[in-house]
Amino acid sequence: MRTILEAAERVFAANPAATMEQVAQAAGVARTTVHRRFATREALVEELTGWAARQFAEAVASAHVDSTPPLVALYQVTANVLRVKTNWWFAMSRTGDRAHPEAARVHEEVRDDCERLLRRAREAGVLRPDADLGWTRRVYYALIHEAAAEGVAEGGEAEALATRVVDALLRGFGSPTAPVIA
């Protein structure tokens, strides 16, 4: 049932160690009913993970990262991912799970997409020529994570959050006239 999956997402987002009982209660069904659909707790989490992974892959794919100008693609993919990540906070936290082949594959592919995009951005002069793409990517991920956390806690439009993420990633918060630290 989608009802159960959505309830599980809500409950686990608030408390990853939550009980099957709590999930069942949130879904408005008996615990045994949850077990009838998902044999084990692990199976439930796995299905949740797979579901989120597919949404994630779709969010990235629909941004056409390879055929759009880097800056536009960066903004688009950010907004799309933020939409998914705010709605599937818990499930998305498991996207990098090695135990889930599909999620792991998606995660790897997205990382490749991201690295290609950043490289194109650097070549196009959007990123500094000396930008460390590995560190850039990790910071980008961290910014998305932070923005999504805000989105989960306080709501907010994915577009507005994406704008702030991209702005922070590209410009930072320093004054253009300030001295450089290193």
Place this chain on the structure above:
Amino acid sequence: MRTILEAAERVFAANPAATMEQVAQAAGVARTTVHRRFATREALVEELTGWAARQFAEAVASAHVDSTPPLVALYQVTANVLRVKTNWWFAMSRTGDRAHPEAARVHEEVRDDCERLLRRAREAGVLRPDADLGWTRRVYYALIHEAAAEGVAEGGEAEALATRVVDALLRGFGSPTAPVIA
């Protein structure tokens, strides 16, 4: 015993759901011995949390955030915090725990210090006049978290990590000549 606390930190850093048995084993003592010193699992985690909170407070205090030029203070406090956070990864993840009064107090005070510092930085022209200090602080925290994660995983000098954090925070990764997104 400090031995037990340090073992607990190592074990919990690798797996926050680890067992008392695993902690005892890592400390090279029997499980009952751990229970003799820490009545409950919760008490153990609490002591860890308090210990880390004190280190954290000391790390921030020793940077003299209020009496040093903003840019210098920013770098210093970043490096100090990174040192603590890489060594007490698990315990520091609990610094914001509301269940622990001391840790919560430290966390609040540090947040205040951080906000004052950022405000001074903006007034001094280190940050852009239009920088949203709330968002700036959260990004700063996220950058520290990310850098610390790298430090835990791959080692690395706190100074080098701090440089990258401050650089990313102030300059971002965009080319100075690139168009602004918003």
Place this chain on the structure above:
DNA sequence: ATGACTTGCAACACTTATGTTGCGAGTAAT
């Protein structure tokens, strides 16, 4: 109405972590 299906409920077995206790061995100080 009949049959197929799903659900809630109660009860059960099983597992795992937690916390406690008693005892005997080892160690150190006096």
Place this chain on the structure above:
DNA sequence: ATTACTCGCAACATAAGTGTTGCAAGTCAT
């Protein structure tokens, strides 16, 4: 040597979550 202390070990009790099963009640399509 006596005392005091700590530790390892084994055993036990408890609690909580997990997963299973049987049965009764309800729904729905035909």
